[in-house]
Amino acid sequence: xxxxxxLALRGAGLPVSVTEYLALMGAMxxxxxxxxxxxxxxxxxxxxxKDERHLDRFDRVFAEAFKGLxxxxxxxxxxxxxxxxxxxAEKLLTPEEMAKIQALGGLEALMxxxxxxxxxxxxRHQGGSKWIGTAGTSPFGAYGYNPEGVxxxxxxxxHKRAVKVWDKREFRDxxxxxxxxxxxxxxxLRRLRRFARQGAPVELDIPDTIRSTANNAGMxxxxxxxxxxxxxKILLFLDVGGSMDEHVRLSEELFSACxxxxxHLEYFYFHNFTYExxxxxxxxxxxxVVPTEEVLRTYxxxxxxxxxxxxxxxxxxxxxxxxxxxxxxEEPGRAWLDRLTTHYRRSAWLNPTPEGGWAHTQSIxxxxxxxxxxxxxxxxxxxxxxxxxxxx
Amino acid sequence: xIGDLPVAAFTSTETYIASRDLEVAVNAAVSLQRPxxxxxxxxxxxxxxxxxxxxxxGLPLIEWHIKSTTKAQQxxxxxxxxxxxxxxxxxxxxxxxxxxxxxxxxxxxxxxADAPVVVLIDEIDKADIEFxxxxxxxxDRMQFFVYETRKTVTAKHRPVVxxxxxxxxxxxxxxxxxxxxxxxxxPDRPTMERIVAAxxxxxxxxxxxxxxxxxxxxxDVPGLKKKPATSELxxxxxxxxxxxxxxxxxxxxxxxxxxxxLHGALLKNEQDVHLFERIAFLARRGGG
Numbered sequence: 001x002x003x004x005x006x007l008a009l010r011g012a013g014l015p016v017s018v019t020e021y022l023a024l025m026g027a028m029x030x031x032x033x034x035x036x037x038x039x040x041x042x043x044x045x046x047x048x049x050k051d052e053r054h055l056d057r058f059d060r061v062f063a064e065a066f067k068g069l070x071x072x073x074x075x076x077x078x079x080x081x082x083x084x085x086x087x088x089a090e091k092l093l094t095p096e097e098m099a100k101i102q103a104l105g106g107l108e109a110l111m112x113x114x115x116x117x118x119x120x121x122x123x124r125h126q127g128g129s130k131w132i133g134t135a136g137t138s139p140f141g142a143y144g145y146n147p148e149g150v151x152x153x154x155x156x157x158x159h160k161r162a163v164k165v166w167d168k169r170e171f172r173d174x175x176x177x178x179x180x181x182x183x184x185x186x187x188x189l190r191r192l193r194r195f196a197r198q199g200a201p202v203e204l205d206i207p208d209t210i211r212s213t214a215n216n217a218g219m220x221x222x223x224x225x226x227x228x229x230x231x232x233k234i235l236l237f238l239d240v241g242g243s244m245d246e247h248v249r250l251s252e253e254l255f256s257a258c259x260x261x262x263x264h265l266e267y268f269y270f271h272n273f274t275y276e277x278x279x280x281x282x283x284x285x286x287x288x289v290v291p292t293e294e295v296l297r298t299y300x301x302x303x304x305x306x307x308x309x310x311x312x313x314x315x316x317x318x319x320x321x322x323x324x325x326x327x328x329x330e331e332p333g334r335a336w337l338d339r340l341t342t343h344y345r346r347s348a349w350l351n352p353t354p355e356g357g358w359a360h361t362q363s364i365x366x367x368x369x370x371x372x373x374x375x376x377x378x379x380x381x382x383x384x385x386x387x388x389x390x391x392x
Numbered sequence: 393x394i395g396d397l398p399v400a401a402f403t404s405t406e407t408y409i410a411s412r413d414l415e416v417a418v419n420a421a422v423s424l425q426r427p428x429x430x431x432x433x434x435x436x437x438x439x440x441x442x443x444x445x446x447x448x449x450g451l452p453l454i455e456w457h458i459k460s461t462t463k464a465q466q467x468x469x470x471x472x473x474x475x476x477x478x479x480x481x482x483x484x485x486x487x488x489x490x491x492x493x494x495x496x497x498x499x500x501x502x503x504x505a506d507a508p509v510v511v512l513i514d515e516i517d518k519a520d521i522e523f524x525x526x527x528x529x530x531x532d533r534m535q536f537f538v539y540e541t542r543k544t545v546t547a548k549h550r551p552v553v554x555x556x557x558x559x560x561x562x563x564x565x566x567x568x569x570x571x572x573x574x575x576x577x578x579p580d581r582p583t584m585e586r587i588v589a590a591x592x593x594x595x596x597x598x599x600x601x602x603x604x605x606x607x608x609x610x611x612d613v614p615g616l617k618k619k620p621a622t623s624e625l626x627x628x629x630x631x632x633x634x635x636x637x638x639x640x641x642x643x644x645x646x647x648x649x650x651x652x653x654l655h656g657a658l659l660k661n662e663q664d665v666h667l668f669e670r671i672a673f674l675a676r677r678g679g680g
Binding site: 043045047 | 412413416417419420421423424426428429431471473474477480565568569571572573574575
């Protein structure tokens with residue numbers, strides 16, 4: 001009976017299998033979640049979700065699959081905190097609009113309508129002209145009102161069930177696809193660490209050798225384990241200036257936090273695109289430049305090259321001599337990028353711009369093409385994909 | 393069928409406030425006899441959970457704390473080859489029976505116990521990446537094979553297994569398949585008030601309110617390296633109570649007092665203290 005739910009979960013990318021389904025059925029038979037939808041939600045979450053990154057996706061699918069089911073104990077328009085509805089409207093409406101409201105039957109009537117809408121609205125706003133939260137023609141949506149943004153759910157203790165638990169989407173920032181922030185910083189760090197420790201020759205395992213030699217009553221028995229430390233050398237090229245500064249700081253911290261894990265980690269800065277020079281100190285970027293040629297000579301091809309940049313610029317800056325916004329460059333930037341990516345066989349580009357927007361910027365497409373598709377979003381998942389690519 | 397486990401439901405106790413979703417997860421794990429994997433921010437009571445579950449079900453608790461050097465085998469048994477070698481050289485008659493040199497591990501103890509027990513496998517992510525894989529069969533069938541003595545140890549009663557993880561390593565899928573999972577969310581303010589009331593029933597209400605204000609303010613500071621969690625709050629409150637500070641101190645708008653008193657319990661590294669001082673300073677300058 002829950003098969004469609006399960007299929008919807010799989011469709012949303014949750015790794016749910018028959019084992020979990022049977023466990024859920026078993027738990028239902030045991031009566032763990034007797035007669036409450038909320039308990040059933042908690043139960044199915046405990047059984048079907050194995051990773052906090054999937055909790056938000058699970059909530060969304062659950063809301064979709066079981067909408068309308070909890071009518072008996074669902075949203076109660078009477079219980080809506082009227083105070084904030086009023087405050088919200090007063091804060092957001094202009095005098096002209098207030099006049100219009102008076103024409104419509106006064107604020108009270110409008111409040112009533114808002115409460116009705118909220119009661120009617122299941123799950124989250126999904127577009128159209130009726131629901132609250134859309135940018136469409138609804139009188140409320142136009143002001144950016146959004147049940148998630150205002151967080152009705154925080155008032156839960158006083159106004160029980162004002163919003164369904166799974167609709168609060170409290171696990172949103174645990175999703176692996178979201179942009180890198182302090183919260184999932186650790187997650188990204190862990191992935192990078194794993195990257196730093198992979199692929200290596202073997203080394204002698206002394207304790208195990210002693211143990212198995214003792215087991216063999218003194219006959220020497222050598223034991224080897226894979227060496228796991230400091231296998232990877234990293235060369236980091238960071239785009240600085242303007243909108244990139246915040247992301248650059250984040251990625252610098254990210255990489256330096258695990259710098260002990262890397263055998264070598266070197267940073268260089270560039271602005272917008274790679275040309276014949278880069279620099280190591282931002283404050284002295286004009287008098288202490290390092291020729292890119294020198295970087296190529298100094299660091300061998302066994303380094304992994306990682307660019308961090310939004311790759312948003314005029315295509316001229318990439319493709320034309322003299323295209324740089326800062327100085328006259330004899331050769332187009334792409335020549336330098338080609339040199340770098342040929343020299344460093346393993347390279348990737350991390351882009352802090354959300355992946356969905358890449359198609360809208362021409363230069364991102366160009367850089368992506370130059371990088372042969374090895375551009376990844378600066379999210380834990382993106383970093384993981386990058387480490388897979390670089391670790392090959 | 394609940395088998396031989398007592399049918400006692402796990403709920404919040406006087407000292408441990410569990411949210412409804414946690415109760416459901418624990419009860420599901422107990423009645424289906426699956427291990428329960430608990431994750432969450434450090435200091436949200438993951439380890440405490442096992443103690444409380446054991447207390448609620450009235451079962452003894454066997455704790456197995458994992459370190460980076462812990463091997464799965466150590467939870468089952470260890471073969472002490474070195475003392476056998478020594479005994480052999482000294483001509484000790486014990487040497488002929490290999491079972492003299494088998495040292496039992498925590499899981500063996502749990503399996504052989506005469507009554508059901510609760511097993512806590514604490515911080516499983518500290519161990520080697522292969523650690524969870526090595527325990528698959530043991531946790532699934534609750535049995536293992538002792539190679540040295542050719543004996544299979546089977547659990548007399550399936551123990552309730554609670555596993556905690558701090559997310560330092562990814563756990564293998566095959567292992568996750570066998571577990572139920574719960575992520576302990578950071579408690580919201582009303583829950584936090586209940587937790588504080590449960591731990592310090594005689595705390596003055598004005599002090600508790602101001603302290604919680606300060607606490608949630610600190611947690612909201614962006615960019616903290618380690619946000620204070622429940623256990624830090626409780627430590628801090630204890631200090632405040634010992635010093636018997638008046639609530640006004642926490643509300644103080646005095647320009648010299650930038651940072652809450654006894655902040656050492658809340659902020660655990662000096663970058664965070666600096667960051668907080670800077671933000672508090674800016675906020676005050678902006679406000680005044």
